[in-house]
Amino acid sequence: MYEGAVQDLIDELGRLPGVGPKSAQRIAFHVLAAEPADVERLADTLKRVKNEVKFCSVCGNVAEADTCRICLDPRRDPSVICVVEEPKDVVAIERTREFRGRYHVLGGAISPIDGVGPDDLRIRELMVRLRDDTITELILATDPNLEGEATATYLARLLKDLGITVTRLASGLPVGGDLEYADEVTLGRAFSGRRRMD
Numbered sequence: 001m002y003e004g005a006v007q008d009l010i011d012e013l014g015r016l017p018g019v020g021p022k023s024a025q026r027i028a029f030h031v032l033a034a035e036p037a038d039v040e041r042l043a044d045t046l047k048r049v050k051n052e053v054k055f056c057s058v059c060g061n062v063a064e065a066d067t068c069r070i071c072l073d074p075r076r077d078p079s080v081i082c083v084v085e086e087p088k089d090v091v092a093i094e095r096t097r098e099f100r101g102r103y104h105v106l107g108g109a110i111s112p113i114d115g116v117g118p119d120d121l122r123i124r125e126l127m128v129r130l131r132d133d134t135i136t137e138l139i140l141a142t143d144p145n146l147e148g149e150a151t152a153t154y155l156a157r158l159l160k161d162l163g164i165t166v167t168r169l170a171s172g173l174p175v176g177g178d179l180e181y182a183d184e185v186t187l188g189r190a191f192s193g194r195r196r197m198d
């Protein structure tokens with residue numbers, strides 16, 4: 001529809017999650033009208049996020065170094081691990097201030113339709129962590145939707161004989177939704193009311 005770089009930008013923006021064709025066009029023309037220094041800063045930040053941000057070698061959360069800040073924090077309870085799908089879920093749970101343990105980020109959820117199986121998630125890494133017998137409880141905080149539930153059920157079965165208490169966040173979370181969209185109070189309550197999975 002447009003020529004050259006403008007259309008390329010609209011196409012690239014349109015590939016982002018939650019950005020429809022109209023928004024892509026609006027953002028593209030905003031960038032076109034913006035100060036060169038502002039656009040430069042945006043371009044630099046995009047490059048930096050790919051070059052500098054790493055994933056924690058222990059939990060899979062985003063990190064600036066080999067190990068993330070939460071895994072390095074000696075005040076965090078090493079006996080409890082909360083399993084989530086994405087780094088954004090760590091942020092959502094941190095906001096509730098209900099949890100003082102550590103995390104394990106799976107990098108997604110089991111979804112046969114999207115071709116995501118257990119081997120595509122950081123489940124092997126989780127099993128390695130669980131060899132450490134200071135860990136006594138695992139909280140499954142995958143999203144309250146079909147894929148999240150399938151993942152929680154799969155993990156609960158896998159962990160059954162390890163002698164670790166496996167809990168799932170209590171109901172009250174909007175079913176079919178994403179963990180990150182739950183408000184702090186609801187998510188906090190779901191946390192304190194978590195139930196055992198058997």
Ligand SMILES: [Zn+2]
Nearest residue numbers: 056059068071
């Ligand atoms: Zn970590």
